[in-house]
Amino acid sequence: MTTDFPLSRTTHPTPGAERAAILADPGFGRYFTDHMATATWTPASGWHDHKIGPLEPFSMHPSTAVLHYAQEIFEGMKAYRHADGSVWLFRPDANARRFARSAARLALPQLPEEDFLTSVAELVRADEVWVPTPTDEESLYLRPFMFASEAFLGVRPAARATYCVIASPAGPYFPSGVTGVTLWISSEYTRAAKGGTGTAKCGGNYAASLAAQIEAQEHGCDQVMYLDSAGENTLEESGTMNVCLITADGRLVTPALGTILEGVTRDTVLSLAADFGLTPEERSISLGELRSGAADGSITEVFAAGTAAVITPMVGFKGEGYAFTVGDGTPGKHTMALRDHVLDIQYGRAEDKHGWMRRVL
Structure with a gap:
């Protein structure tokens, strides 16, 4: 009741x-x-x-x-x-x-x-x-x-x-326009371990992220990219958002749940993927796969998904002794199309086929 x-x-x-x-x-x-x-x-x-x-x-x-x-x-x-x-x-x-x-x-x-x-x-x-x-x-x-x-x-x-x-x-998260961000891949800090609080949205997770965010800024990056705590060099989350990759053969890949936050925008993007000709996949993604895919073009776009910024293009990465660019270093077409469509649903400019919107007034 x-x-x-x-x-x-x-x-x-x-x-x-x-x-x-x-x-x-x-x-x-x-x-x-x-x-x-x-x-x-x-x-x-x-x-x-x-x-x-x-x-x-x-x-x-x-x-x-x-x-x-x-x-x-x-x-x-x-x-x-x-x-x-x-x-x-x-x-x-x-x-x-x-x-x-x-x-x-x-x-x-x-x-x-x-x-x-x-x-x-x-x-x-x-x-x-x-x-x-x-x-x-x-x-x-x-x-x-x-x-x-x-x-x-x-x-x-x-x-x-x-x-x-x-x-x-x-106000708008990107008042001067969506240009893309660069992430620091931390080898010093991890976000969560199996059995920890990574799946919960609690303040302690964010407090623990501040040192890693400072580390990223010291290396000229906008945010941090976390790897798993087990030492397998698999991608987990950015500092405040879930991570998604788009491949040249039409897949939208995101790290599987378990130690990461089950993001609402992440789930929204997975649900919309087929409408944009993309096949959604939730699985482990290694740092090596990201680096080699960016180098040979098999990974064409990377973006982060979250409530505040909706979808944020990730156009470059840096780590200890390396740096690489995704695509041509600008926001990708699928990334921006998904971002625009989510916003159009939220602001009532596109049909809400999934029944996601709840009227208040």
Whole structure:
């Protein structure tokens, strides 16, 4: 049974002129809307105190469990305004299912999927004026998260958890155009090991990625490309996104699940592959295959897939003592066609044959 998230409106909304200025140049993750969704879990009461209320800071005891043991998960998704003024979510059910899987892995209580969907939709309705009217790729970014909020010291699952959704208007990820990125193939850092938290969307995974990201920047690269932790030199993920390869014989290949995040955009691309004459494959991909394929032309395009940037062309790679380019060093035609088509579905410019869009307003 779905739980309501009743709305208590803020008495101090952002002034209209200030909000308009923010929406004219929102960037990413810099500004936040007027409200947030929250709920609390305890063993005795289960999930309770569901509400949409004013955006406000949390008050936390210094011993709050998340500060010491990183028991925390989150999701990333967007709300899109269509040309007729309606507002839609893209595959929110997939985010709800992944949120539940992440909670199970981090020993957090699982929020019912319908409650996840209701909380997100009700927050968007409360802050509808913050959903940009797109001139490029503007949207309202949504961040559902959950953390251990019990005050205690001790290594065990917390007996209190807090769930929250906040929203932030977002501008185009590539404001100057999609030109492609270069990745540093790290031989120093790995992202996850079998049995670890690689399949969960938790803050600790991202905290651990920061040193590798700095390493990539020190080598003149935009992001890091991780190899497996078992020393087999197989591709896993980029720093924040799943990786896909396109071959000269028409295959769309991506690393198999197991230690990587089950990305919603990754699954979307796999589902759309056949529409673009591509055969999807989920399997192990070695660094040697990537290097030799880029050299002999059997691998023609590489891209990353994720919510924030949708699809990002990867045009070059560097590692210890080597560097190579993919194709002619510019975004590939399949990459850009897939990117455009996903965006067209999200913004209502193309038919949603898969039933991925969920109307909110």
